[in-house]
Amino acid sequence: MPTTDRLRDGLAREIGAERILSGPSVERTYESDAYNVDRSQPTVVVLPESTDEVAKVVRWCRREGIPFTARGAGTGLSGGAMPALGGVVISTKKLNRILEIDLPNRRMRAQAGVTNIALSKAVAAHGLHFAPDPSSQTVATLGGNIAENSGGPHTLKYGVTAPHILGLTLIDAEGEILELERGFGPDWIGMVVGSEGTLGVVTEAWVRLTPVPEHVETALACFGTVREASECVSAIISRGVLPAALEMMDRNILMALRAAFGLEFPDATQAMLLVECDGPREACRQEIEAVEQAFRDFGAITQQRARDAAERAKLWTARKKGVGAMGRLAPSVVTHDGVIPRSKLPEMLDAVYEIAARYQIGVANLFHAGDGNLHPCFYFDDRDPRQVEAVVAAGTEVIQKCIELGGSVTGEHGIGVEKLDLMGLMFSPGDLAYQARLKEIFGTNELCNPCKVLPNQRGCQEHRLRWRGVAT
Numbered sequence: 001m002p003t004t005d006r007l008r009d010g011l012a013r014e015i016g017a018e019r020i021l022s023g024p025s026v027e028r029t030y031e032s033d034a035y036n037v038d039r040s041q042p043t044v045v046v047l048p049e050s051t052d053e054v055a056k057v058v059r060w061c062r063r064e065g066i067p068f069t070a071r072g073a074g075t076g077l078s079g080g081a082m083p084a085l086g087g088v089v090i091s092t093k094k095l096n097r098i099l100e101i102d103l104p105n106r107r108m109r110a111q112a113g114v115t116n117i118a119l120s121k122a123v124a125a126h127g128l129h130f131a132p133d134p135s136s137q138t139v140a141t142l143g144g145n146i147a148e149n150s151g152g153p154h155t156l157k158y159g160v161t162a163p164h165i166l167g168l169t170l171i172d173a174e175g176e177i178l179e180l181e182r183g184f185g186p187d188w189i190g191m192v193v194g195s196e197g198t199l200g201v202v203t204e205a206w207v208r209l210t211p212v213p214e215h216v217e218t219a220l221a222c223f224g225t226v227r228e229a230s231e232c233v234s235a236i237i238s239r240g241v242l243p244a245a246l247e248m249m250d251r252n253i254l255m256a257l258r259a260a261f262g263l264e265f266p267d268a269t270q271a272m273l274l275v276e277c278d279g280p281r282e283a284c285r286q287e288i289e290a291v292e293q294a295f296r297d298f299g300a301i302t303q304q305r306a307r308d309a310a311e312r313a314k315l316w317t318a319r320k321k322g323v324g325a326m327g328r329l330a331p332s333v334v335t336h337d338g339v340i341p342r343s344k345l346p347e348m349l350d351a352v353y354e355i356a357a358r359y360q361i362g363v364a365n366l367f368h369a370g371d372g373n374l375h376p377c378f379y380f381d382d383r384d385p386r387q388v389e390a391v392v393a394a395g396t397e398v399i400q401k402c403i404e405l406g407g408s409v410t411g412e413h414g415i416g417v418e419k420l421d422l423m424g425l426m427f428s429p430g431d432l433a434y435q436a437r438l439k440e441i442f443g444t445n446e447l448c449n450p451c452k453v454l455p456n457q458r459g460c461q462e463h464r465l466r467w468r469g470v471a472t
């Protein structure tokens with residue numbers, strides 16, 4: 001890899017010295033995302049402000065043979081924004097402007113570094129919002145949401161990010177500026193959304209604006225067993241109710257919340273369900289009553305319904321603060337992500353607890369139960385190499401089980417580096433070779449976010465021990 005000075009000087013000529021960061025604190029800050037088992041440091045970080053500046057950086061990297069990796073807020077949970085081969089991190093921190101609000105057509109154009117929540121705030125006065133709502137929405141960026149095809153609690157009713165993206169500007173791996181629109185012909189946007197920054201850098205996007213629902217009802221129930229709660233999830237949907245959100249938290253998360261924030265719940269609680277219905281007032285009322293009936297039918301110990309916005313916010317506390325509270329349990333958390341058919345939840349959760357017990361690591365579950373999108377959070381001490389290995393091995397078994405039950409290797413957190421080895425569980429070598437060929441449409445070089453998503457990329461294998469080595 002060329003020296004820091006060479007990269008600094010070369011890129012300073014392209015976009016100005018003030019847009020380039022380097023040094024030990026920068027290397028540490030950008031060496032991982034929220035998946036901190038694997039780490040790899042960049043040589044420099046650039047902070048472009050426009051599509052043209054990003055294109056200049058990508059073209060320069062291509063000429064000089066330097067790897068580059070896009071980064072939003074770094075909240076990714078699979079190592080996607082980790083600069084696997086070092087080189088340049090292209091931060092979207094300064095691509096933070098909303099460019100155009102088109103109310104008649106219910107759409108908005110924004111730069112990739114705008115946070116998810118800022119998109120919704122910008123149009124709240126017009127009764128509109130950007131529907132995808134990852135739980136990291138106060139900091140996660142539009143570019144990160146697009147790259148990961150992010151979901152969120154309300155994905156159950158409103159869908160993941162893909163259908164909410166109407167157009168985008170992409171700097172491909174060659175440095176070409178592409179304007180992609182929905183319409184006749186191949187679904188180029190569909191290819192870019194969810195490609196985890198491996199096809200280029202998104203600089204701007206047109207997003208769909210969705211009306212804020214007329215009415216919302218939120219209810220919460222505590223159950224004495226995880227099985228009753230997870231069977232209740234399937235029953236709610238099979239009775240014809242499609243809630244906007246259907247989230248589950250297990251006892252370990254609740255205990256952490258009790259320790260951190262004084263959350264109150266009956267001592268016998270093993271699992272909590274949070275359900276939100278929205279839409280026209282009367283339909284919404286009928287839906288939440290059907291949900292409450294299901295709570296009773298599956299033996300809920302207690303249940304409550306929010307009477308106003310303040311009570312609704314209180315009911316959401318357990319879900320929103322759950323990950324933060326896990327800091328009470330151990331120094332490190334790895335949040336896993338898999339999907340299974342909803343009806344398999346009881347069996348899957350039994351397997352998760354069994355796997356964690358066998359590897360002697362802690363596990364807590366808070367997840368989008370209505371989607372069958374599981375998030376077992378393993379908590380451990382990352383200074384102990386044995387525990388790190390146990391977490392990785394347990395995660396592999398969890399994903400194997402998801403696939404065995406008819407699910408998938410990831411629900412919403414992507415492959416990144418975390419799940420490179422697991423791609424082979426779902427895709428044949430022929431499938432993977434085809435995916436690699438599709439990637440070439442956007443540029444033939446291997447500099448754009450290398451070593452992510454597709455296993456066995458040239459030059460990556462020998463670096464893998466180094467990523468893990470830094471962590472241990």
Ligand SMILES: Cc1cc2nc3c(=O)[nH]c(=O)nc-3n(C[C@H](O)[C@H](O)[C@H](O)COP(=O)(O)OP(=O)(O)OC[C@H]3O[C@@H](n4cnc5c(N)ncnc54)[C@H](O)[C@@H]3O)c2cc1C
Binds near residue numbers: 151
């Ligand atoms: C507490 C917590 C809760 C979370 N909850 C959810 C949830 O409910 N649902 C969910 O889906 N995810 C969730 N996540 C994961 C994460 O927040 C999302 O994947 C989010 O969309 C990542 O956004 P980011 O800006 O942080 O992206 P980063 O982590 O910076 O990057 C993620 C990936 O996107 C690529 N990328 C970033 N910007 C661009 C760009 N402009 N162009 C091309 N590629 C780009 C990066 O290279 C990387 O591969 C959660 C994470 C945390 C820490």
